[in-house]
Amino acid sequence: MTLLKVTDFRVAYGGIKAVKGVNLEILRGEIVALIGSNGAGKTTLLKAICGLLRFEGQMTFAGVDAKRKRSDQLVKLGLSLVPEGRGVFGRLTVSENLMMGAFLIKDKTSIKNDIDRIYQMFPRLAERKNQIAGTLSGGEQQMLAIGRAMMARPKMLLLDEPSMGLAPMMVEKIFHVIDEISNSNVTILLVEQNANLALNFAARAYVMDSGRITLDGPSFELKTDSSVRRAYLGG
Amino acid sequence: MDIFLQQLINGLVLGSVYALVALGYTMVYGILGLINFAHGEVVMVGAMVVLSMISLLSSFPLPLGSELILLISVVSAIIVCSTLAFFMEKVAYRPLRNAPRLAPLITAIGMSILLQNIAMMIWGRQYKTFPDLFSITSYDLAGANITNVQIFIICLSILIMIALLLLINLTRIGRAMRATAENPSIASLMGVNVNTIISLTFVIGAALAAVAGVLVSANYSVAHYSMGFILGLKAFTAAVLGGIGNMAGAMIGGILLGLIESIGAGYISDITGGFMGSHYQDVFAFLVLIVVLVFRPTGIMGERIADRS
Ligand SMILES: Nc1ncnc2c1ncn2[C@@H]1O[C@H](COP(=O)(O)OP(=O)(O)O)[C@@H](O)[C@H]1O
Ligand SMILES: [Mg+2]
Numbered sequence: 341m342t343l344l345k346v347t348d349f350r351v352a353y354g355g356i357k358a359v360k361g362v363n364l365e366i367l368r369g370e371i372v373a374l375i376g377s378n379g380a381g382k383t384t385l386l387k388a389i390c391g392l393l394r395f396e397g398q399m400t401f402a403g404v405d406a407k408r409k410r411s412d413q414l415v416k417l418g419l420s421l422v423p424e425g426r427g428v429f430g431r432l433t434v435s436e437n438l439m440m441g442a443f444l445i446k447d448k449t450s451i452k453n454d455i456d457r458i459y460q461m462f463p464r465l466a467e468r469k470n471q472i473a474g475t476l477s478g479g480e481q482q483m484l485a486i487g488r489a490m491m492a493r494p495k496m497l498l499l500d501e502p503s504m505g506l507a508p509m510m511v512e513k514i515f516h517v518i519d520e521i522s523n524s525n526v527t528i529l530l531v532e533q534n535a536n537l538a539l540n541f542a543a544r545a546y547v548m549d550s551g552r553i554t555l556d557g558p559s560f561e562l563k564t565d566s567s568v569r570r571a572y573l574g575g
Numbered sequence: 576m577d578i579f580l581q582q583l584i585n586g587l588v589l590g591s592v593y594a595l596v597a598l599g600y601t602m603v604y605g606i607l608g609l610i611n612f613a614h615g616e617v618v619m620v621g622a623m624v625v626l627s628m629i630s631l632l633s634s635f636p637l638p639l640g641s642e643l644i645l646l647i648s649v650v651s652a653i654i655v656c657s658t659l660a661f662f663m664e665k666v667a668y669r670p671l672r673n674a675p676r677l678a679p680l681i682t683a684i685g686m687s688i689l690l691q692n693i694a695m696m697i698w699g700r701q702y703k704t705f706p707d708l709f710s711i712t713s714y715d716l717a718g719a720n721i722t723n724v725q726i727f728i729i730c731l732s733i734l735i736m737i738a739l740l741l742l743i744n745l746t747r748i749g750r751a752m753r754a755t756a757e758n759p760s761i762a763s764l765m766g767v768n769v770n771t772i773i774s775l776t777f778v779i780g781a782a783l784a785a786v787a788g789v790l791v792s793a794n795y796s797v798a799h800y801s802m803g804f805i806l807g808l809k810a811f812t813a814a815v816l817g818g819i820g821n822m823a824g825a826m827i828g829g830i831l832l833g834l835i836e837s838i839g840a841g842y843i844s845d846i847t848g849g850f851m852g853s854h855y856q857d858v859f860a861f862l863v864l865i866v867v868l869v870f871r872p873t874g875i876m877g878e879r880i881a882d883r884s
Contacts, residue, residue, distance in 0.1 A: 391763070410763065411763040412766045412767055412768045412769075415764065416766060420764070427764075429757050431757055432754060432757070439750060440754050440765045443766045443767055444766035
């Protein structure tokens with residue numbers, strides 16, 4: 341069953357076209373990767389899907405026409421973004437950040453249970469729960485950003501370069517958690533510049549270049565594709 | 576009479592009013608990066624509405640108690656001011672949300688002039704006196720005088736500020752306001768309707784301004800359509816002094832500015848050898864503004880400006 345579908349999706353910054361007619365279709369429960377070099381338009385595409393930028397074309401999410409919906413309405417429908425550069429609230433504490441993630445959830449006990457679950461996933465966050473988020477390390481901020489997005493109980497999680505700037509150990513830990521999340525029935529769209537990582541993790545992938553999807557298919561096929569190997573896998 | 580202690584009391588009274596008004600400037604700046612120059616006029620409207628309501632209710636045939644009259648009048652002022660600020664944001668500032676920063680600033684100045692003129696048409700050009708609802712009693716405090724009105728002003732302001740700090744720091748909505756001030760786009764990704772939070776910020780700021788309007792006109796016993804201008808400018812100075820965008824800073828800046836001003840006014844004649852009298856009081860506020868802007872533009876509690884993009 342289709343969860344997210346975008347058709348002829350176009351986004352521009354003033355006159356500069358950054359996304360030029362993209363089609364995506366993601367099914368419930370899938371893990372899909374979106375790879376592409378710096379400046380390909382990946383972040384722009386995710387931001388527009390989440391309602392942060394205006395787009396032309398069509399989009400449906402969870403069976404609802406999602407065009408012209410604001411981000412807060414899309415969150416309500418079950419779409420959450422872990423933004424590029426984490427975007428934690430640096431002046432709020434770790435636990436306040438998590439509570440912000442649960443902004444639309446009314447039931448206090450379920451919020452508390454969810455927070456406990458996140459702390460189990462990331463014990464480092466539990467140790468630092470009263471610390472101001474701006475003082476966390478990059479990896480801890482990434483954990484917090486993921487935990488915060490999960491607090492909204494999303495149907496689908498969009499992750500924009502969660503490995504960016506992290507040490508290999510930390511990347512491994514983060515991806516382990518993303519795997520866990522996906523096992524709990526959350527659909528995942530993972531944007532990565534690290535194509536190797538993404539293609540090993542996701543079952544299926546799209547390749548984006550200069551605002552267009554140039555290739556898509558099962559990861560194992562893309563991994564052996566000569567143009568993908570040359571452009572994104574270093575030969 | 577102890578001049579220093581007396582000026583300290585006067586400064587505290589004045590400072591609590593500045594603090595209430597400065598909070599409105601700083602909250603709006605924190606969330607929009609906009610200096611809402613029309614905020615002083617909201618204070619004036621609050622004062623005017625209270626005066627009109629008191630005289631209206633006092634002329635009622637049925638005898639209402641003074642306390643009840645005051646309460647109804649203040650609540651009316653809060654409602655009028657909040658509504659005014661709500662529409663001001665929606666009509667004048669929201670369409671300019673993504674415009675260059677100069678545009679909303681000029682609009683704010685225009686809004687300030689517009690409101691002054693409308694107030695002049697409604698309430699006239701003459702000074703309006705605050706009716707004697709309550710008899711003023713003066714108490715002796717170690718050689719200085721403090722009136723019941725002054726005690727009321729200080730206590731009410733402190734109560735309101737504590738309530739505001741609790742709201743901002745301990746509630747879900749307060750948390751959303753802080754998150755939105757830090758990063759509106761990310762806040763919206765949490766499900767926060769940023770427009771609602773911005774409206775709420777204007778409404779809360781206006782409610783504080785309405786109370787400040789009541790307090791200042793009760794303290795000086797007069798109100799005038801132009802009273803918001805200088806008061807607003809001084810409260811803005813207080814917000815800058817405390818570090819614009821920072822709420823605790825606005826409170827501290829307000830109190831501090833009130834103290835500087837009134838202690839300065841108490842001694843200006845001595846300092847200048849009688850050349851300048853206490854009516855030069857206003858000089859201090861703007862001296863403070865210039866000194867802060869030159870030497871510490873981030874104010875007392877302010878963070879690096881680079882923090883906000
Ligand atoms: N705020 C912006 N204003 C103008 N152009 C932008 C803006 N953000 C990104 N771009 C441009 O859009 C293109 C796509 O950028 P982006 O979506 O960030 O790519 P990616 O995430 O794939 O690295 C780039 O050419 C970039 O320069
Ligand atoms: Mg990017």
